[in-house]
Amino acid sequence: MVTKAENETLVRVGPGTDMGEYMRRYWHPVATSAQLPGPDCRPLRTKLLGERFVVFRDSAGKVGMLDELCMHRGASLALGRVEEGGITCLYHGWKFAVDGTILETPNHADCKYRERRKAPAYDVVERNGLIWAYIGPKEHKPPFRTFAADTVPPENRYVLRIDIKANYLQLWEGGLDSSHVSVLHTNQARTSWGIERGLPNDSSKWTPMDDPSPEFQVEDTPFGYHYAATRTLPPSRADDSQRNVRITPAIFPTGRIIRGPVSDFLVWETPSDDYSTSTYITVYSNNPVDKDWTLKTLGLNDTRFWREDDPEYKASWENNFFQDRSIMDQNWSGFKGIEQEDAAIGLSYGPIFDRSKENLVTADLAVVRVRRRLLQAAQLVKDGEAALGSQIADLTAVAAPDVDVPQGTDWRSVAPFHYEFTVAQAAE
Numbered sequence: 001m002v003t004k005a006e007n008e009t010l011v012r013v014g015p016g017t018d019m020g021e022y023m024r025r026y027w028h029p030v031a032t033s034a035q036l037p038g039p040d041c042r043p044l045r046t047k048l049l050g051e052r053f054v055v056f057r058d059s060a061g062k063v064g065m066l067d068e069l070c071m072h073r074g075a076s077l078a079l080g081r082v083e084e085g086g087i088t089c090l091y092h093g094w095k096f097a098v099d100g101t102i103l104e105t106p107n108h109a110d111c112k113y114r115e116r117r118k119a120p121a122y123d124v125v126e127r128n129g130l131i132w133a134y135i136g137p138k139e140h141k142p143p144f145r146t147f148a149a150d151t152v153p154p155e156n157r158y159v160l161r162i163d164i165k166a167n168y169l170q171l172w173e174g175g176l177d178s179s180h181v182s183v184l185h186t187n188q189a190r191t192s193w194g195i196e197r198g199l200p201n202d203s204s205k206w207t208p209m210d211d212p213s214p215e216f217q218v219e220d221t222p223f224g225y226h227y228a229a230t231r232t233l234p235p236s237r238a239d240d241s242q243r244n245v246r247i248t249p250a251i252f253p254t255g256r257i258i259r260g261p262v263s264d265f266l267v268w269e270t271p272s273d274d275y276s277t278s279t280y281i282t283v284y285s286n287n288p289v290d291k292d293w294t295l296k297t298l299g300l301n302d303t304r305f306w307r308e309d310d311p312e313y314k315a316s317w318e319n320n321f322f323q324d325r326s327i328m329d330q331n332w333s334g335f336k337g338i339e340q341e342d343a344a345i346g347l348s349y350g351p352i353f354d355r356s357k358e359n360l361v362t363a364d365l366a367v368v369r370v371r372r373r374l375l376q377a378a379q380l381v382k383d384g385e386a387a388l389g390s391q392i393a394d395l396t397a398v399a400a401p402d403v404d405v406p407q408g409t410d411w412r413s414v415a416p417f418h419y420e421f422t423v424a425q426a427a428e
Contacts, residue, residue, distance in 0.1 A: 002371055007355045010374055011167050013271040014050030022378040023049055024136035025387035026253050027144055028270050029280040030124075031055050031131040032161050034308070036063060043087060045078035047272040048135060053122070054078045055131060056087045056098070064098025065133050067120045072105075098124075129159035130280060142390035148257070149266040149284040151396055158289045160300070161311040162279040162339065168254055168271040169371075170346045170353055171279060175256045175267055176370055178229035178248060179363040182212035184341050186332035188297070199330060206234035208244035216365045217411055222421040223389040223398060224252035225373055227366040228411035233404065245411050246402045249418065250370055251395065252377060252388045259400040260297075263289055275351040278311070299337015306339075313343055321347070392421045 002010065013020045028048055035044050036057040043056035045068060052068040054077040066087070068076055075091040082088075086103045088095040095104035100121030102114040123134045123141065128150050134141055149157060164171065174180065182190045189209035194201045214229035226249040233242055249257050258265040263285040270278045283294050295301040304322050305315050315321040321344040323334040335341045360368060377388040389395075397417040405414065412419075 001358055001360060002355045004354065004356045006371070006375060009378065010169055010355075010371060011352050012274055013168070014274065018378045018382065019374070020049050022374075022381045022387060023253050023271065025140050025142065025381060026136075026390050027125065027132045027134050027142065028253075029130045029161075029268055029278070030065065030133045030270070032159050032280070033126060033129050033131060034159070035161070035311075036131070040082045043078050043080060043082055045076070046278075047276070048133065049271055050273040051135065053133075053135075054080075054087070055124075055133075056082050058087075058098050059083065059085050062098050063124050063126050063131055064100075065122045065124050066096060066100060070094060071117070071119045096121075128154075128157060129282065140386075142387065143393040145390075145393055145395050147251075147266055148264070148396045148399060149282040152284050152286065155288045156285050158283045158291050158294055160281050160283075160308065162281070162300075162306060162343070163272070163276065163312045164279060164343055164346065165276050165313075165316070165351060166346045166349065167274060167352045168269045168277040170349055171277055171342070172254055172256070172269040173367045173370060174342055174346055175258065175269070176227075176248060176250055176366045177364070178214060178216075178227075178246060178366070179212070180345075182209045182214075184333060184345065185209075185338055188338060193332060194330075197329070203234070204236045206236060208232070208234060208246070210234050213363070214246075216363060218365050218369045219412065220369075220373065221249070221418045223392060223395060223418075224250040224255075225369055226250065226415065226418055227369070228414070230411060237404065241407055242404050243407050243409075244402070244404050245409070245414050246400075247411070247415050248366070248400055249398050249415075250366075250373075251398060252373070252390075257398060257400040259402040262287075263294070264400060297338060299335060299340035302336070302340075305343075313347075315340070315343065316347060389421075395421075397421075 009018050030046050030048055031044055039057055039059050039061045043054050046053050046055055053065050054068045055065045057063050070077055070089040072094045075089055077087055077089055080087045080089050086095045086097045093106040096119045097103055100119040125132045125144050186193045191205055192210045208231040211231035214231045218227040226247055229246045231244045254269045256267050263283045266282040268280040272278055283289050300306045306313055325334050328334045333341050381387055401414050
C-alpha cells in the first residue's frame with residue numbers, strides 16, 4: 001500500500017513535480033504520423049506532462065513541435081497557417097520554422113530582432129508511425145531508443161492512439177496486472193467460464209488464461225522490471241510436469257509489451273496531464289498485421305467508442321461506457337473488446353484514484369513494484385543520476401515470452417536477455 005503523500009507524488013506529472021521532472025528525462029510519443037498526413041497539413045494541438053504544444057509538418061514534410069502559445073502575444077499556433085516552410089500565427093502573422101527560427105514578423109520590420117530570438121522548440125524524431133519529442137533539460141537528453149516493434153517491415157506494424165480522461169498510472173497498472181486478464185477479459189481469455197452457464201464450450205480452445213490464479217514473481221531489470229505469471233496448462237495440453245510462463249516487461253517511464261495471440265503490443269501510457277493520458281499502441285508481428293482484426297479485438301471498430309481520425313475515447317459514466325448488460329448472460333463484462341474493458345475500468349476510478357484505500361494481495365505484486373520502482377526512479381533523478389534505463393539506446397531484445405516449461409524451471413531463464421544491457425550500449 002502507498003501513503004497519500006506517495007500517491008500524490010506518483011500521479012502528479014506537471015513541471016516542478018518529482019514525477020514530472022523524472023519523466024522529462026525521456027523521449028515520449030506525442031502524436032502518430034497519421035495525425036499529420038502530409039506537408040502543410042492541419043497542425044495538431046497536444047499536451048504532454050501538463051504542458052501545451054503544437055505539432056506540425058512543414059512544406060518539406062519535416063515535423064516540428066513548439067509551445068502552443070505564440071511567443072509574441074500568446075495566441076494559439078494551433079489555429080495558424082502551415083505553409084511555405086513554417087507555421088504562421090493568425091493574430092499578427094509571426095511565422096516560425098520547425099526549429100523555432102522566426103521567419104517573419106509583419107508588424108515589426110526589424111530583422112535584427114528576428115535574428116536574436118527564437119521560439120521555444122523541442123527535439124522531435126519521427127519513426128515507424130510515431131512522432132516522439134523530448135522536452136527535458138538539453139544537458140540530460142538521452143539517446144533515442146529502439147524497440148523490437150521498430151525492426152519489423154511496415155506492413156507488419158499498425159499504430160494507433162487513444163486519448164483517455166484518466167491518470168496515466170491507472171492505465172499502466174492495468175496493463176501490468178496479468179491476474180485481471182482471466183477475469184475482466186473472460187470472453188477472450190477464460191473460455192471455460194461458459195461451462196457453468198451451460199454455454200457451448202470446446203476445451204481444446206482453452207488457454208493457460210483459464211487458470212485465474214497464477215503464481216507471480218517480479219524482478220528489477222536495467223529498463224525497469226519484468227514479472228512472470230506462471231499458470232497450469234489447459235486440458236488440451238494437460239501435463240502436470242509442465243507450467244506456462246508468461247513474462248511482461250515494464251519499460252520505464254510508461255511502457256510495456258503484451259504478448260497477443262497473433263501479434264505483440266508495445267503500449268505507452270503517455271501522461272497528457274494529471275487527469276488525462278494518450279495511450280499509444282504499436283501492434284507488431286513477424287507477419288502482416290490485420291488492422292480490421294486488431295480493431296475488432298480491441299473493440300475499437302465501434303465508432304461510438306473511438307475513431308481513427310479522432311482519438312478521444314468517447315465512453316464515460318455519462319453514457320455508462322456503452323455497456324450492454326443485456327448480453328451479460330453470455331458475455332462477462334457487457335463489452336465487446338479488450339480496450340473497451342480496460343478503458344472502462346481505468347475510467348471507473350475517476351480521474352485520480354487514492355491508492356491508500358486499497359487492500360492488496362499477492363496477485364498485486366507487479367502493481368506494487370511499478371509504484372516502488374517509480375518512486376525510486378524519481379529519487380535517482382533528484383539525486384543527480386540518469387533516469388532509469390534512459391541511456392540504453394537498443395532495447396530491441398526486450399520481449400514478452402509466453403512459453404511452456406518444465407515445472408520448477410527458473411522463470412528468469414526464459415528471458416535472460418532482459419539482464420544483458422550494458423553501460424557501453426548506453427554510451428554509443
